[in-house]
Amino acid sequence: xxxxxxxxxxxxxxxVLFSCDVLAPGEPEExxxxxxxxxxxxxxxxxxxxxxxxxxxDQIFTVETGLxxxxxxxxxxxxxxxxxxxxxxxxxxxxxxxxPGVNEYLDQGGPQLQNRAIPGYEPETLPAGAPYTDLIAxxxxxxxxxxxxxxxxxxxxxxxxxxxxxxxxGRVHWNTRPDYVxxxxxxxxxxxxxxxxxxxxxxxxxxxxxxADAYNQDIGITSYFEPYDTYSGxxxxxxxxxxxxxxxVFYLKxxxxxxxxxxxxxxxxxxxxxxxxxxxxxxxxxxxxxxxxSIEAISFKEFYPYTDLLLHDMGPALDDGYTEGYAxxxxxxxxxxxxxxxxxxxxxGDYYLLHDGxxxxxxxxxxxxxxxxxxxxxxxQGLSQPEKDQLIKFIESL
Amino acid sequence: MKIFTSKYLKINLLILGTFxxxxxxxxxxxxxxxxxxxxxxxxxxxxxxxPTLSFDKVPVTVGGYLEANTMYRVEEGITDGLSFxxxxxxxxxxxxxxxxxxFLTEIEFEDGGKEVAIEFAALDVALHPMFNFRGGIxxxxxxxxxxxxxxxxxxxxxxxxxxxxxxxxxxxxAGFGAYGKTYSGNWIFGYEAYVTNGFSSKIISNEEDKxxxxxxxxxxxxxxxxxxxxxxxxxxxxxxxxxxxxxxxxYMGGTYNKFLNDGEELEDKARLDVFAIDWNTTIKATGTYIxxxxxxxxxxxxxxxxxxxxxxxxxxxMDIVQPVYKNKIFEWEDATFNVAARFDYVxxxxxxxxxxxxxIGDQIMAVTPGISFRPTPKTVFRMNYRYEWQKDxxxxxxxxxxxxxxxxxxxx
Numbered sequence: 001x002x003x004x005x006x007x008x009x010x011x012x013x014x015x016v017l018f019s020c021d022v023l024a025p026g027e028p029e030e031x032x033x034x035x036x037x038x039x040x041x042x043x044x045x046x047x048x049x050x051x052x053x054x055x056x057x058d059q060i061f062t063v064e065t066g067l068x069x070x071x072x073x074x075x076x077x078x079x080x081x082x083x084x085x086x087x088x089x090x091x092x093x094x095x096x097x098x099x100p101g102v103n104e105y106l107d108q109g110g111p112q113l114q115n116r117a118i119p120g121y122e123p124e125t126l127p128a129g130a131p132y133t134d135l136i137a138x139x140x141x142x143x144x145x146x147x148x149x150x151x152x153x154x155x156x157x158x159x160x161x162x163x164x165x166x167x168x169x170g171r172v173h174w175n176t177r178p179d180y181v182x183x184x185x186x187x188x189x190x191x192x193x194x195x196x197x198x199x200x201x202x203x204x205x206x207x208x209x210x211x212a213d214a215y216n217q218d219i220g221i222t223s224y225f226e227p228y229d230t231y232s233g234x235x236x237x238x239x240x241x242x243x244x245x246x247x248x249v250f251y252l253k254x255x256x257x258x259x260x261x262x263x264x265x266x267x268x269x270x271x272x273x274x275x276x277x278x279x280x281x282x283x284x285x286x287x288x289x290x291x292x293x294s295i296e297a298i299s300f301k302e303f304y305p306y307t308d309l310l311l312h313d314m315g316p317a318l319d320d321g322y323t324e325g326y327a328x329x330x331x332x333x334x335x336x337x338x339x340x341x342x343x344x345x346x347x348x349g350d351y352y353l354l355h356d357g358x359x360x361x362x363x364x365x366x367x368x369x370x371x372x373x374x375x376x377x378x379x380x381q382g383l384s385q386p387e388k389d390q391l392i393k394f395i396e397s398l
Numbered sequence: 399m400k401i402f403t404s405k406y407l408k409i410n411l412l413i414l415g416t417f418x419x420x421x422x423x424x425x426x427x428x429x430x431x432x433x434x435x436x437x438x439x440x441x442x443x444x445x446x447x448x449p450t451l452s453f454d455k456v457p458v459t460v461g462g463y464l465e466a467n468t469m470y471r472v473e474e475g476i477t478d479g480l481s482f483x484x485x486x487x488x489x490x491x492x493x494x495x496x497x498x499x500x501f502l503t504e505i506e507f508e509d510g511g512k513e514v515a516i517e518f519a520a521l522d523v524a525l526h527p528m529f530n531f532r533g534g535i536x537x538x539x540x541x542x543x544x545x546x547x548x549x550x551x552x553x554x555x556x557x558x559x560x561x562x563x564x565x566x567x568x569x570x571x572a573g574f575g576a577y578g579k580t581y582s583g584n585w586i587f588g589y590e591a592y593v594t595n596g597f598s599s600k601i602i603s604n605e606e607d608k609x610x611x612x613x614x615x616x617x618x619x620x621x622x623x624x625x626x627x628x629x630x631x632x633x634x635x636x637x638x639x640x641x642x643x644x645x646x647x648x649y650m651g652g653t654y655n656k657f658l659n660d661g662e663e664l665e666d667k668a669r670l671d672v673f674a675i676d677w678n679t680t681i682k683a684t685g686t687y688i689x690x691x692x693x694x695x696x697x698x699x700x701x702x703x704x705x706x707x708x709x710x711x712x713x714x715x716m717d718i719v720q721p722v723y724k725n726k727i728f729e730w731e732d733a734t735f736n737v738a739a740r741f742d743y744v745x746x747x748x749x750x751x752x753x754x755x756x757x758i759g760d761q762i763m764a765v766t767p768g769i770s771f772r773p774t775p776k777t778v779f780r781m782n783y784r785y786e787w788q789k790d791x792x793x794x795x796x797x798x799x800x801x802x803x804x805x806x807x808x809x810x
Contacts (some may be wrong), residue, residue: 023783025798027475062603074607074706087792088753089705116704119655120665123702348756348792
């Protein structure tokens with residue numbers, strides 16, 4: 001009897017263990033997730049990726065750990081949920097610059113309005129009459145691949161004088177950069193300026209520049225790289241160590257690119273052809289290649305971001321009257337379209353597209369296009385409804 | 399007594415019994431002073447309603463409980479594997495200093511001693527049934543679980559989300575107050591009222607990135623200093639009908655931030671208010687035991703602060719426990735098998751985003767079916783399966799997780 005009980009007990013235990021597979025939630029499809037590392041990292045690199053992942057997704061800043069006093073978000077993940085596009089509740093303003101190269105409001109809190117404050121402090125307010133633009137956070141996946149595109153390749157895609165006569169005159173953003181960044185392989189400079197490529201107006205040189213600036217301007221965290229407090233303007237001791245920032249930069253460099261979905265769907269395939277015929281590819285270049293990178297997994301790799309990393313005049317509808325670096329107020333860097341179909345999963349189930357989330361659908365975003373994209377917009381409007389649906393379905397598959 | 403006589407069920411229960419017994423331990427029959435079930439009165443009595451060891455001619459009783467379990471969790475298809483947890487060892491001691499003066503303390507060692515906390519250490523002076531003084535480190539009487547949280551009393555390894563992750567159970571603070579009870583026929587009425595130290599600003603500045611009352615417990619010197627400088631009030635009214643059940647309403651509130659320092663105003667005074675309702679009943683016909691509580695929290699946060707930290711929270715849990723087999727098993731008289739289910743819900747940020755007028759997320763919902771075996775009322779072996787859905791602040795698709803638990807909790 002006792003032996004029988006033990007056998008029955010063991011059988012029950014096996015049933016419990018078997019149920020673990022049946023009753024557990026399954027892993028989402030790889031192409032439904034934005035997070036995760038690029039393939040081919042070494043074990044040491046994977047370990048560093050995880051360190052950066054923890055800092056990016058789990059480190060929450062509090063009053064005790066340096067938050068603010070004025071800020072726009074409390075952590076990296078508060079603006080980039082699931083490594084995706086940000087939600088408008090963490091929308092923020094950048095202000096003060098009308099003409100290229102000159103921000104007249106730096107002594108009044110510019111260029112970024114820290115619109116939140118810890119208890120006992122007042123957040124910044126927009127100076128009367130200051131030009132501004134609202135911004136929401138972009139998707140952060142695949143940034144290492146964009147970072148590893150050579151300067152020469154970006155120059156080769158530019159056509160500032162529209163010599164090919166297609167109405168598209170993308171230009172490189174030659175801009176200043178902080179001293180703490182280092183040259184990427186094959187860096188090209190012109191009159192002391194460098195090609196900057198990250199940010200909505202491509203004002204950032206590389207991911208260290210982007211990361212250190214975001215900790216400082218978004219969260220109010222001073223670092224070795226950006227030591228000035230956004231509230232007092234004083235130079236403070238670092239509130240985050242260099243290793244953490246370095247790990248976050250590594251994490252951003254090695255986040256995998258979004259994986260397209262439904263590429264065999266006939267509508268998606270038809271939409272891809274329409275994307276070509278409506279000349280969207282003039283700016284949203286499907287294919288880029290990386291140059292050399294010290295991270296082997298992203299070195300000399302072909303990838304599909306649907307951007308040219310260049311500035312384009314987007315017309316009056318997207319001209320907020322504010323600019324950065326040496327871009328004009330109507331110029332925006334071509335937004336990579338990869339991952340756009342997954343935006344809803346990081347924006348609470350809705351689309352908030354374009355730089356400030358004003359477009360609530362892909363079609364609305366297309367219709368905001370003007371300037372160099374006016375022709376493509378008109379071609380889109382000339383499509384039949386089924387064709388429009390196919391084109392949008394293709395964009396959503398990216 | 400056989401409550402359910404299906405042959406199929408008996409076979410299954412036999413299997414479960416064998417399984418539980420295969421991991422059994424040697425338990426000595428000790429001399430305990432334990433109230434019978436029908437003497438259980440109000441939740442507020444839980445602190446005294448525990449088995450303890452007493453010694454001849456020594457006016458001190460000693461007791462405690464131990465909880466341990468295995469856990470296997472799968473979140474979105476990913477698991478960190480199986481873990482074994484010795485969650486807590488709690489020791490309580492009581493002493494009758496004189497006929498009307500008692501002392502009782504409860505010391506908890508969590509996670510293998512990583513955290514040691516005095517959960518309760520109070521002197522009770524009985525002046526009148528309706529007025530007893532209590533002072534020291536008292537458990538704030540908010541909801542039911544906070545005061546009635548001993549592991550062996552529950553059929554689930556995890557404590558209720560609303561109690562632990564919203565109301566900060568086990569929540570105790572230094573302070574004093576009064577409690578009392580009165581009886582009329584089958585009716586019992588009780589009250590508790592205390593003034594204690596309050597919460598701190600950690601509740602709106604913490605690594606959970608949400609308004610989170612449990613963060614208060616991470617503060618230093620919480621039993622020595624009152625962060626805000628103003629007393630927090632907590633009180634409860636409870637009424638029980640011995641044939642129907644108990645219902646309690648409780649409130650806790652006060653200023654939580656340090657708005658003054660050296661007489662200088664640092665920030666606007668901010669307060670929190672907590673309201674809870676709890677209930678429990680046993681359906682005589684079936685023996686079904688139902689217990690639960692619901693709570694609401696309002697926290698004043700500056701308008702200029704991040705919406706990450708909400709100013710309104712709500713949550714609830716409910717357990718349904720059904721004894722299905724009660725008989726003599728392996729020399730244990732009245733050993734009982736139960737099936738049970740728990741529903742958990744917490745919304746840490748009730749409201750809508752100012753920018754989009756869409757609902758703020760930051761909520762969790764979970765269901766936990768389970769089976770428990772009680773060889774005696776003081777010991778419970780339990781197997782639980784919890785499935786949860788957790789949404790982030792912007793209401794992205796819920797992350798789903800399943801967790802299997804197997805463990806025990808026993809008074810000693």
